[in-house]
Amino acid sequence: MIEINAQGIYYKELNQQIHNYIAEGKKDIIIKNVNGQRYIGDALPQGVKLELEGTPGNDLAAYMDGAEVIVKGNTQEGTANTMSGGKLVIHGRSGDATGYAMRGGKVFVKGDVGYRVGIHMKEYKDMIPAIVVGGNAGSFFGEYMAGGVLIVLGLDGGTELVGDYCGTGMHGGVMYLRGKVPSYKLGKEVKSVELNDEDTRQLTSYITNFADYFGYKADEILKAKFTKLIPYNTRPYGNLYTHY
């Protein structure tokens, strides 16, 4: 186990240190006093494990390709940007555009998330990305979503599970929201449907992991009724054009 003190270190130097350790085969790294350094975990492969104490900067785990990152703190904007694989566990809240164009891997957030989370998320065959949010989500949740799984649990209370325009432009994937969402909050491309057995199985699996990471009881979380949102179709703008 390697320990880095990030106090006062510029991001480029910090990330270079991480890459140097990984090149030496030291893949289990604790980074203390993280304070706004960007791009930590950027494109890191499987087998690497980072534990961050503090508040990492934007684009944490961007393009991440299989590594595991645990954050004892909040994360900022662009977290898990275009992430391909691996696992990110955030013991706090996460900022705007978390999981932008995420293509694989899992993100677990204990608290709330910002705006446009899960935007452009996509899936391909067995690469199904997922974001589980323990708190509430901001507006434009799952915008342009083309695949993957978004889950909002609303465990911290608060009145609104999601903000406005939830799922606007969505044309693939699925959302599970713990509780009810008024229809005026939904994008015009999504509809609310009942959960089936496969949904329940999938949801149970994600929530069991979530509960393990953050010390909750999965059974209690699962007692509540969930809303399932899916798109009306995979081609929301198919009829927009006429051939000149």
Added chain:
Amino acid sequence: MTLSMNTPEFLVERNLDRCIKCQVCVGQCANEVHKYDKETDSLSCEDLACVGCHRCVTLCPTHALTIKKFPLEFRTNANWTPSTINAIYKQAESGGILLTGMGNDKPYPIYWDHLLLNASQVTNPSIDPLREPMEVKTYLGRKPDKLDFSDGELLTEIAPQVELELPIMFSAMSFGSISLNAVKSLAAAAKEVGTMFNTGEGGLHQDLYSYGDNAIVQVASGRFGVHSQYLEAGTAIEIKIGQGAKPGIGGHLPGEKVGREVSETRMIPEGSDALSPAPHHDIYSIEDLRQLIYSLKEATRYKKPVAVKIAAVHNVAAIASGIARAGADIITIDGFRGGTGATPLRTRDNVGIPIELALAAVDSRLRNESIRHQVSLVVAGSLRNSADVMKAIALGADAVYIASSALLALGCHMCQKCYTGKCNWGIATQDPNLVKRLNPEIGAQRAANLLRAWKHEIKEMLGGMGINAIESLRGNRLMLRGVGLSDRDLEILGVKAAGE
């Protein structure tokens, strides 16, 4: 059914004396213009379906077919032209946004055709490139502020560069918008001639990873097929912000073009629309652009130059300055005549500015701010021949991108129907029966030939100026003179009038 007011654009005439009823035309036309009736043993034509791609004419063994403009005249009206009227009929029928392909076809001024190149006479000798060395090699990327040496050794660390054997690259065209055979043709031609092709935003097909040294990989708002192996595969990475054929709007690859291989490459389900909206949702400012540039540099450990591509729009010079300051190594500017697989007609024909003016404005601005060396400038948006390339370099470009010219080399006949997916030349289609019409080896030869021919011509013209390296033409606007331009045009172009 309501009455359709659509009338044919083309008249297909068959010379029955020449026709041998071989039915090649029937088999070749994906638009089903030609039909054979077994009972009467006769061929007929549906003019309305003809797009004027000339596939049947080219392949007819007896030259029995003629395609003409359909002779249908409205009463002469300079305001209500036939195309304006027909557009209204189409929208009244469908309620849809008019969709078209390729670049702006309206008669806006083409500034290339108002710029003339210089040549040496008497006072300085011209050079014969057939006998004397002529350097057209070009490096794209950030150049250092100054060079430090010690005992003849270079001390300055040089930022990563893209090395080109000639200053012409194949512009971004995604696998999806064009066929795999078309991409393969361009990739192989780029490798043969020593230049780059650009993946567009469709990811890199598995078969093309071996051409990575000749690839610029693109990252657009939809982030299709973007992952660390993809970013590592290319020689440079290009962030696509905008495109000349559709400034300010994004792209929709319709689900019907997302077959198995496109789906694998973009990593999205088959049949799903591939939506790339105009904004990157992690970029709302120059500072945010810097963040994306550096996230890509971090992802590739600072080994690849990062380019940013924008459409030429009104404030292009200020925008380019911001992009240079955001840390881009290359700025790509796409003019309003740039082509595309699909774009709304009104956007294509009315949004953006000519690349010639944009290039001159950006080059001047970056020079005035003393940051020109920090970025390379690559321009696109209808470079039609080697003379256009020369003029672009004299105006300040480091290199150019060609796309329409490259597709013409592969057999495109500029019918502007790329968006239908029925390209009879196997270029802008994913239909396996059409794709196989384009042999990637032959395509590669044709595209490589075009570049070789232009390279020869560039050397000839350089030699004529008495210049033996393209570097000496770069930004050398004294080598240009304007004809038929206003004082204001000349001022923006930074060029003297012919005779001055």
